[in-house]
Amino acid sequence: MVEVRYFAAIADAVGKNSEVLDLPATATVGDLRTTLSATYGAKLDPMLKVCAYLIGDELTRDATAPLTTRVDVLPPFAGG
Numbered sequence: 001m002v003e004v005r006y007f008a009a010i011a012d013a014v015g016k017n018s019e020v021l022d023l024p025a026t027a028t029v030g031d032l033r034t035t036l037s038a039t040y041g042a043k044l045d046p047m048l049k050v051c052a053y054l055i056g057d058e059l060t061r062d063a064t065a066p067l068t069t070r071v072d073v074l075p076p077f078a079g080g
Contacts, residue, residue: 002027003070004036010047010075014040023067029053030063032071051075 005018014036021035033048052059054072 001069002032002067004032005070005072007072008075008077010051010073013044013047027067028063029055029060029065029067029071032067032073033063036073047075048073 002021002023003018004021006014006016011017021032023031023035032053033045036048037045052061052074053065054074055065055068058065059074
């Protein structure tokens with residue numbers, strides 16, 4: 001089980017701030033992106049590809065990075 005927390009535009013796109021997904025212990029960021037695309041539709045793919053994934057204390061975009069029990073999905077932020 002992986003707790004996935006969504007922020008900003010990705011939270012708006014999936015319609016929630018977090019959820020728990022039943023993913024295998026060997027799941028990667030790529031597996032998470034595939035699961036989210038299958039669940040919420042392929043229109044989410046472009047956003048998922050530019051998101052950063054906070055796994056523990058490490059921020060990554062590497063699709064082969066292994067997941068832990070909690071992952072934060074962070075879209076690019078713009079400031080002004």
